[in-house]
Amino acid sequence: MSEAAAAIWFDVGTIADIPKLGARVVASREGPIAVFRTASDRIFALRDKCPHRGGPLSQGIVHGEHVTCPLHGWNIALATGQATAPDIGCAAAITVRIEAGRIQLRFSPSAE
Amino acid sequence: MNMMHKKQRLAVIGNGMAGMRCVEELLKRDALRYRITVFGAEPHTNYDRIMLSSVLAGEKEIDQIVINPLSWYGENEIRLFAGDGVVAVDRTLKTVTAESGRVEPYDKLLIATGSRPIVPPIPGLDLPGVCAFRDIADIEQMIGASEQYKRAIVIGGGLLGLEAANGLLKRGMSVAVVHLMDTLMERQLDPVAGGLLQRELDGRGLNFFMNGQTEEIFGETRVQGVRLADGREIPGDLVVMAIGIRPNVELAKKCDLDINRGIIVDDTMRTSDRDIFAVGECVEHRGRTYGLVAPLYEMAKICAEHLAEDNAPGAGYTGSVLSTKLKVTGVDLFSAGNFIPGEDCSDLTFHDSARQVYKKLVLRDGRLEGVVLYGDVADSGWYFELLRKREDVTAYRDGLLFGQNIVAAMGNAPKTSVADLPGDYQICGCNGVCKSTITDTIAAKSLTTLDEVRAHTKASASCGSCTHLVEALLKVTLGTTFEEAAPAGMCKCTPLTHEDVRRRIKDEALKSIPAAMSALGWRTPDGCASCRPALNFYLLCAWPGEYHDDAQSRFINERAHANIQKDGTFSVIPRMWGGTTNARELRAIADVVDKYAIPAVKLTGGQRIDMLGVSKQQLPAVWRDLNAAGMVSGHAYGKALRTVKTCVGSEWCRFGVQDSTAMGIALEKMTWGSWHPHKVKLAVSGCPRNCAEATIKDFGVIAVESGWELLVGGNGGIKLRGTELLCKVATSAEVLEYCGAFLQLYREEARYLDRTAPWIERVGLDYVKTRIVEDETGRKALYARFLYAQKFAQIDPWEQNAVQDKPKAEFRLLAEAN
Ligand code: SRM
Ligand SMILES: Cc1cc2nc3c(=O)[nH]c(=O)nc-3n(C[C@H](O)[C@H](O)[C@H](O)COP(=O)(O)OP(=O)(O)OC[C@H]3O[C@@H](n4cnc5c(N)ncnc54)[C@H](O)[C@@H]3O)c2cc1C
Ligand code: SF4
Ligand code: FES
Numbered sequence: 001m002s003e004a005a006a007a008i009w010f011d012v013g014t015i016a017d018i019p020k021l022g023a024r025v026v027a028s029r030e031g032p033i034a035v036f037r038t039a040s041d042r043i044f045a046l047r048d049k050c051p052h053r054g055g056p057l058s059q060g061i062v063h064g065e066h067v068t069c070p071l072h073g074w075n076i077a078l079a080t081g082q083a084t085a086p087d088i089g090c091a092a093a094i095t096v097r098i099e100a101g102r103i104q105l106r107f108s109p110s111a112e
Numbered sequence: 113m114n115m116m117h118k119k120q121r122l123a124v125i126g127n128g129m130a131g132m133r134c135v136e137e138l139l140k141r142d143a144l145r146y147r148i149t150v151f152g153a154e155p156h157t158n159y160d161r162i163m164l165s166s167v168l169a170g171e172k173e174i175d176q177i178v179i180n181p182l183s184w185y186g187e188n189e190i191r192l193f194a195g196d197g198v199v200a201v202d203r204t205l206k207t208v209t210a211e212s213g214r215v216e217p218y219d220k221l222l223i224a225t226g227s228r229p230i231v232p233p234i235p236g237l238d239l240p241g242v243c244a245f246r247d248i249a250d251i252e253q254m255i256g257a258s259e260q261y262k263r264a265i266v267i268g269g270g271l272l273g274l275e276a277a278n279g280l281l282k283r284g285m286s287v288a289v290v291h292l293m294d295t296l297m298e299r300q301l302d303p304v305a306g307g308l309l310q311r312e313l314d315g316r317g318l319n320f321f322m323n324g325q326t327e328e329i330f331g332e333t334r335v336q337g338v339r340l341a342d343g344r345e346i347p348g349d350l351v352v353m354a355i356g357i358r359p360n361v362e363l364a365k366k367c368d369l370d371i372n373r374g375i376i377v378d379d380t381m382r383t384s385d386r387d388i389f390a391v392g393e394c395v396e397h398r399g400r401t402y403g404l405v406a407p408l409y410e411m412a413k414i415c416a417e418h419l420a421e422d423n424a425p426g427a428g429y430t431g432s433v434l435s436t437k438l439k440v441t442g443v444d445l446f447s448a449g450n451f452i453p454g455e456d457c458s459d460l461t462f463h464d465s466a467r468q469v470y471k472k473l474v475l476r477d478g479r480l481e482g483v484v485l486y487g488d489v490a491d492s493g494w495y496f497e498l499l500r501k502r503e504d505v506t507a508y509r510d511g512l513l514f515g516q517n518i519v520a521a522m523g524n525a526p527k528t529s530v531a532d533l534p535g536d537y538q539i540c541g542c543n544g545v546c547k548s549t550i551t552d553t554i555a556a557k558s559l560t561t562l563d564e565v566r567a568h569t570k571a572s573a574s575c576g577s578c579t580h581l582v583e584a585l586l587k588v589t590l591g592t593t594f595e596e597a598a599p600a601g602m603c604k605c606t607p608l609t610h611e612d613v614r615r616r617i618k619d620e621a622l623k624s625i626p627a628a629m630s631a632l633g634w635r636t637p638d639g640c641a642s643c644r645p646a647l648n649f650y651l652l653c654a655w656p657g658e659y660h661d662d663a664q665s666r667f668i669n670e671r672a673h674a675n676i677q678k679d680g681t682f683s684v685i686p687r688m689w690g691g692t693t694n695a696r697e698l699r700a701i702a703d704v705v706d707k708y709a710i711p712a713v714k715l716t717g718g719q720r721i722d723m724l725g726v727s728k729q730q731l732p733a734v735w736r737d738l739n740a741a742g743m744v745s746g747h748a749y750g751k752a753l754r755t756v757k758t759c760v761g762s763e764w765c766r767f768g769v770q771d772s773t774a775m776g777i778a779l780e781k782m783t784w785g786s787w788h789p790h791k792v793k794l795a796v797s798g799c800p801r802n803c804a805e806a807t808i809k810d811f812g813v814i815a816v817e818s819g820w821e822l823l824v825g826g827n828g829g830i831k832l833r834g835t836e837l838l839c840k841v842a843t844s845a846e847v848l849e850y851c852g853a854f855l856q857l858y859r860e861e862a863r864y865l866d867r868t869a870p871w872i873e874r875v876g877l878d879y880v881k882t883r884i885v886e887d888e889t890g891r892k893a894l895y896a897r898f899l900y901a902q903k904f905a906q907i908d909p910w911e912q913n914a915v916q917d918k919p920k921a922e923f924r925l926l927a928e929a930n
Contacts, residue, residue, distance in 0.1 A: 010927075010929045011927075012926050012927040012929065013926050013927055017921065017926060018926070019663070019664055019921075019922075020664065021638060021664040021665075022663075022664045024921070024925070024926035025925050025926060026925065026926050026927045026928070026929055027925050027927070027928045027929065027930065028928075028929045028930065029929075029930050033929075035926060039637060039638045040637075053678070054679075054680075055678075055680065056676075056680040059668040059672070059676060059680070059728075060641070060668065061640075061641040061644060061645075061664070061665070061667065061668075062664065063636065063638050063639055063640045063641060063644065064636060064637055064638060064640075068640070068641035070667065070668040070669075070676050071676070071678065073641065075641075086557075086564075086567045086568050087567075105929065107929065
């Protein structure tokens with residue numbers, strides 16, 4: 001069974017629904033997911049849980065392709081979820097695709 | 113062994129600071145040797161005399177200054193006769209006799225009778241209303257007088273006199289200080305520092321009569337004033353004598369112990385009678401008497417060693433080096449050693465008149481001999497160590513005046529520098545980081561900058577007060593490879609300073625964040641979490657009404673108009689004008705709490721009510737309900753005007769002289785909604801008792817009989833700073849005008865994230881006075897600009913975001929993928 005076949009793509013809305021340099025939250029069974037939009041309209045999605053102490057990354061300030069966590073200021077790379085050195089940790093990244101201007105997130109039925 | 117023998121009897125005369133410290137030290141060493149009896153002339157248990165100044169100033173209550181309560185005597189089986197002074201000692205029979213007639217035998221006797229205020233031979237001393245400043249009875253009299261009378265006269269401009277004067281001023285009296293000399297505290301300060309101090313206290317409202325020799329205290333049934341030798345007459349209803357102290361040797365003299373100025377003791381604290389010891393201000397040791405507690409505590413320790421053990425080893429007491437601080441809030445002053453340079457001495461001085469900072473160091477034979485610091489006492493501990501230890505400072509003499517950091521930076525780390533701190537010495541209190549963690553990390557990770565150390569160890573990453581130590585450690589660890597931090601650019605995105613950026617925003621008419629970033633050559637495409645909020649504020653401040661606020665450049669709290677909590681929920685704090693509320697508002701709050709099942713409600717430190725644990729999605733509905741009851745956002749989340757605390761004032765309080773509540777509400781109505789470089793807090797007190805804590809606010813107002821005192825630059829947070837007096841004004845309209853102008857100056861000129869306290873420390877109070885007090889046209893223009901900006905700022909953000917039909921996107925989920 002190929003990976004693609006196992007994946008479920010879920011439609012969450014349009015790019016315009018998210019403010020530039022901002023984020024919105026998608027509720028999911030595995031907890032909230034933050035969907036980010038950069039200045040150049042790239043869209044990323046991360047578990048809305050900072051690897052430091054669980055802060056809601058969706059509420060942070062977005063700059064370049066990073067977000068600064070609102071609780072204690074860790075910087076997290078939007079593409080990978082990795083914390084910027086020297087901090088160590090990773091927020092799970094969720095695969096995103098844009099289909100005709102609509103944002104779709106990939107959920108795998110099993111664990112990510 | 114002691115248990116087998118009958119206990120010896122130790123009698124102590126004097127239940128004061130030195131005597132009881134000695135007993136404490138003795139109990140630590142041998143709690144069983146003596147059966148202890150204490151006689152005290154005052155009807156109190158052992159208390160902290162030093163703190164009488166704070167009690168007088170209203171900063172402490174009597175019950176807070178007790179050192180040992182009655183239970184302590186009980187637990188240690190000490191018999192205390194308080195209020196029963198000893199009147200005679202019989203050295204042959206070895207007994208003491210108290211006023212009450214009680215006779216108590218002793219094997220060992222400890223005399224710790226302290227000293228007495230010096231009373232000059234002038235007429236009128238026995239009039240009611242004349243007192244000293246020595247014990248609880250004195251300050252009870254002073255406090256009583258301050259509640260009934262208006263004018264006080266303090267005779268003596270030394271340490272005690274000034275603390276008395278300050279306390280009485282704070283209790284609402286007008287205070288005159290008569291001083292014999294032409295500079296204040298001449299025994300601790302040189303003339304320059306004395307002059308600075310006088311100017312500061314003068315600004316706070318003390319009236320000085322220098323070179324004043326008091327000739328007579330006059331009055332009929334109560335004191336009415338004093339007359340000076342040169343004919344000047346000062347009216348007053350209370351006269352406090354504080355011209356000095358003299359060792360209390362009366363008893364010792366009566367029983368023929370050797371005395372000079374004080375009771376003569378040897379290095380074991382024994383008097384001329386081997387069974388009689390003496391400690392404290394009453395003794396004279398190697399020709400010196402003392403009037404501060406540090407040396408008395410050293411004496412107490414030595415004395416206890418010799419009481420506990422008959423032939424105790426050890427060097428004994430050899431004398432002390434003294435240092436002085438003045439306990440007047442907001443006056444930073446330090447003095448130690450001998451500061452009048454003799455022939456073989458040289459002195460180093462530094463004087464920054466703008467910042468009111470003065471330092472003088474006296475050197476002899478390459479060692480520090482005396483120190484006087486005024487206005488900046490950060491290095492006092494270090495200088496005092498050098499002085500006490502008689503360190504040779506020749507190697508870093510050039511940097512000495514500039515303090516420990518500079519000396520450490522010169523690579524000439526002296527003995528007491530960070531280099532010599534033990535590895536487990538905690539450098540950063542906030543994050544609990546000790547020295548070895550920092551030095552090990554610097555070495556292991558090859559760190560070279562402060563930022564890197566902060567990132568890797570968190571040291572100095574919180575309140576920042578240990579930054580100098582961390583920098584010194586970097587320097588010490590790296591030696592010459594340490595790179596000085598470049599003059600601070602705003603952040604990593606630009607080398608420009610905050611000031612450069614603000615100026616160019618105006619000069620080049622930059623009106624949006626992208627415009628500013630491109631004109632100013634930002635290194636990153638859209639800045640970072642530290643420069644974007646700063647730019648947003650600078651633009652907002654520069655172009656009121658024109659600039660479009662950029663929500664994405666605001667920290668979440670300001671974007672969501674609520675305060676994010678550690679679990680991602682928010683807190684909601686409605687404005688309560690001047691700390692007042694009513695049944696309708698309270699009912700609305702209660703209803704909201706019930707309706708949205710808000711888990712916690714708390715009174716804040718800012719005189720209002722906090723509802724905690726509200727989810728982001730609930731916020732618009734919560735706001736709608738609060739709005740309906742007339743409540744608006746309290747901006748408890750913003751770099752904005754926060755609270756205006758008030759006290760009940762003349763409307764209700766028996767001491768209030770103006771309506772502080774109404775004044776506070778008027779100020780809050782004028783200033784709410786204004787954005788600032790950092791949060792801004794105001795307070796208004798109805799009299800100098802200052803129940804609204806105006807003296808630690810950014811802008812504080814204290815009502816006085818003739819109007820209002822305006823105070824600026826206070827901060828109660830990480831680094832406590834009392835306000836400084838800006839000026840006095842007569843009317844409420846002026847309070848509003850000065851406040852608006854002051855806040856506008858701060859908004860226009862401070863760096864983002866500077867509160868008023870560090871900003872004023874940088875630019876100097878004199879600068880603020882020039883702009884606000886002296887330049888009337890300038891002040892009015894600032895005020896006008898403030899009011900103009902408020903037209904666009906006073907829109908309740910809650911109302912704008914409250915849920916009408918559909919909440920704004922920010923507060924809604926994008927989707928539910930379940
Ligand atoms: C709610 C309150 C505590 C309380 O339960 O009473 C509070 C709560 C917070 N304070 Fe405070 N402060 C509160 C009164 C104070 C006071 C007392 C006062 O205002 O009289 C002070 C000292 C006075 C002062 O500011 O000078 C105070 C000094 C601080 C500081 C240190 C500021 C400084 O200049 O050193 C911070 C940190 C900061 O702002 O960077 C801070 C920051 C915070 C934050 C906002 C931390 C944060 O960013 O999340 C806290 C939010 C807690 C939360 O979970 O919502 N809080 N905070 C008080 C709200 C008052 C209000 O009605 O608005
Ligand atoms: C307002 C004020 C502020 C001060 N501030 C400072 C400061 O900031 N820093 C500092 O280092 N020092 C300060 N001092 C000085 C400090 O308080 C004294 O140096 C210290 O209290 C002296 O201790 P002592 O035990 O020798 O005398 P005391 O504390 O005066 O104790 C002597 C006690 O003996 C009692 N006594 C006297 N005769 C008899 C008798 N015949 N029988 C029984 N009891 C008797 C007295 O009533 C008194 O209670 C301050 C003093 C005052 C008054
Ligand atoms: S003092 Fe203020 S910042 Fe610290 S825990 Fe309490 S509320 Fe939070
Ligand atoms: S929870 Fe994100 S930085 Fe602490």
